[in-house]
Each structure stands twice: as C-alpha cells, then as structure tokens.
Amino acid sequence: MFYDNIYKICNEKGTTPTTVLKELGFSSGNVSKWKKGSVPNVDIAYQIAQHLGVSMDYLVTGQETHDSALMVSGLDPEWIEIITHIPDDKQEMCKDFLRTHMVIPEKYADRKRG
Structure with a gap:
C-alpha cells in the first residue's frame, strides 16, 4: 500500500508524509486518503520521490528494481x-x-x- 511505503521512507529520512507534502506545497489531507488505500497521481508521486531522493518504484512498491535503477541513472x-x-x-x-x-x-x- 502506498501509505505504508511513504511512511516507511519518511521515517527512514527523519520526516513525515505530512511534512513532505507541506514542503512541496500540497494538501496534507492527501495523507488520510492514502491511509484508506488511495494513491497520488503520477506528478505528485514523482515530486515526492524526487524530494525524498528515492526512485518511483521504491516509493510506490517499496522495492527497488534493477530496471528502475537503470532508468533513473541513465547508464x-x-x-x-x-x-x-x-x-x-x-x-x-x-x-x-x-x-x-x-x-x-x-x-x-x-x-x-x-
């Protein structure tokens, strides 16, 4: 579930999903939607991933895939x-x-x- 992933990543980074959303200028009300199983649109997810310094795969699935590392790095x-x-x-x-x-x-x- 998306909420579990973002919560875990934020915890590792010493922040919270609410704080990240505020820093990016998004409504913190999204967090309660994610707790219920909703997922953000691609643009928001991308900005969150960039802000937290993780890949989209890791943010969305909780796992880093070899393919996503290749796409991100461009190597x-x-x-x-x-x-x-x-x-x-x-x-x-x-x-x-x-x-x-x-x-x-x-x-x-x-x-x-x-």
Whole structure:
C-alpha cells in the first residue's frame, strides 16, 4: 500500500508524509486518503520521490528494481553489469583507474579533435 511505503521512507529520512507534502506545497489531507488505500497521481508521486531522493518504484512498491535503477541513472546496462560484479576488494582500485581516465590529457587533446 502506498501509505505504508511513504511512511516507511519518511521515517527512514527523519520526516513525515505530512511534512513532505507541506514542503512541496500540497494538501496534507492527501495523507488520510492514502491511509484508506488511495494513491497520488503520477506528478505528485514523482515530486515526492524526487524530494525524498528515492526512485518511483521504491516509493510506490517499496522495492527497488534493477530496471528502475537503470532508468533513473541513465547508464548503459553493460556498465551496470560490469560495476555490480567488481569484487569488494577491487572496487577502490577500479574507481581510481576510472578517475584517472576521465579527462583527456592535454598532450592528446589535439589528436582527439582531428
């Protein structure tokens, strides 16, 4: 149920659904509707998800799906596959490697443009 999900997420974030609605400029009366099983429209749900820093899937279903993480991040699925399989003890080394290759060194910049 939507109310259970938003209540749980708000609790994790140290806030309440009523406070979130007020911060977004929506009527706090929506909370009582959600307690009875109603759900917000997509626009309101999206704004709530953005405000709370969670995906729409997590807000609506209470579960984060791999597909929603891909859609939110906009990353190539192959990158997600590679990244999720890097062993814990190798992650820092991989991050360092990628950081050093994020910027084209000046001495190669002219070759890349031509």
